Amino acid sequence: MQKELQEAYGFIFEEELLNEIESVGIFKEMGPNQKIMEIGDYVTGMPLLIHGAIKILREDNKGDELLLYFLERGDTCAMTLTCCMGQKKSEIRAVTESDCSLIMIPIGKMEEWTAKYKTWRAFVFESYHTRFSEMLETIDTIAFMNMDERIMRHLRDKAKINGNDVVQSTHQEIAYDLHTSRVVVSRILKKLEIDGMIALQRNSIKIFDL
DNA sequence: ACATTAAGTGATT
DNA sequence: AATCACTTAATGT
Numbered sequence: 194m195q196k197e198l199q200e201a202y203g204f205i206f207e208e209e210l211l212n213e214i215e216s217v218g219i220f221k222e223m224g225p226n227q228k229i230m231e232i233g234d235y236v237t238g239m240p241l242l243i244h245g246a247i248k249i250l251r252e253d254n255k256g257d258e259l260l261l262y263f264l265e266r267g268d269t270c271a272m273t274l275t276c277c278m279g280q281k282k283s284e285i286r287a288v289t290e291s292d293c294s295l296i297m298i299p300i301g302k303m304e305e306w307t308a309k310y311k312t313w314r315a316f317v318f319e320s321y322h323t324r325f326s327e328m329l330e331t332i333d334t335i336a337f338m339n340m341d342e343r344i345m346r347h348l349r350d351k352a353k354i355n356g357n358d359v360v361q362s363t364h365q366e367i368a369y370d371l372h373t374s375r376v377v378v379s380r381i382l383k384k385l386e387i388d389g390m391i392a393l394q395r396n397s398i399k400i401f402d403l
Numbered sequence: 404a405c406a407t408t409a410a411g412t413g414a415t416t
Numbered sequence: 417a418a419t420c421a422c423t424t425a426a427t428g429t
Binding site: 393 | 409
């Protein structure tokens, strides 16, 4: 855990804080599509992402979901930041997108470290700001972009996260993430393929126009 | 060979 | 862009 921690956070946190993280944090590794946090769960810990990606989803009253944003190495969940002061329930769902390793920090430490470490404060504010920006971007794409642009953006995001121009995903999964129907996704992907932006295979999509 | 799941398509709203 | 109804293609057993 020490090596991973050093690699991902060594440049942000001072020695003393890194040591504290190491002694109090719980190292976890998990495969893709694992639920880390469910809507309604009490937030008990704060994840520091070391490796891999996590997608953050919102759910409507019918149980349909919508992708809010991805978390990557060096990121943390903004939900835990807003929940840390009281015993609040999570309003989002967090699911691993790929193989992940992360360190869980007990929520009690948050306040303590906020007072104690300047780098921690900076990290929390910075994270908060970044997540907020990403949310605004997502809102923009929903409000102002056509579905074909949204799909293209989503494919690029996924490609970037996995470091691979071939995205492993079914049309149905994309439809869930973007809160639309599979038929619509299939049609738009077909159009994008004819336009030479992507190549379609069963269960995967190759992206040319990164 | 058969069942299951993913993807393609026309028609309608 | 969503939904329905149906077809076709790919994959697992």
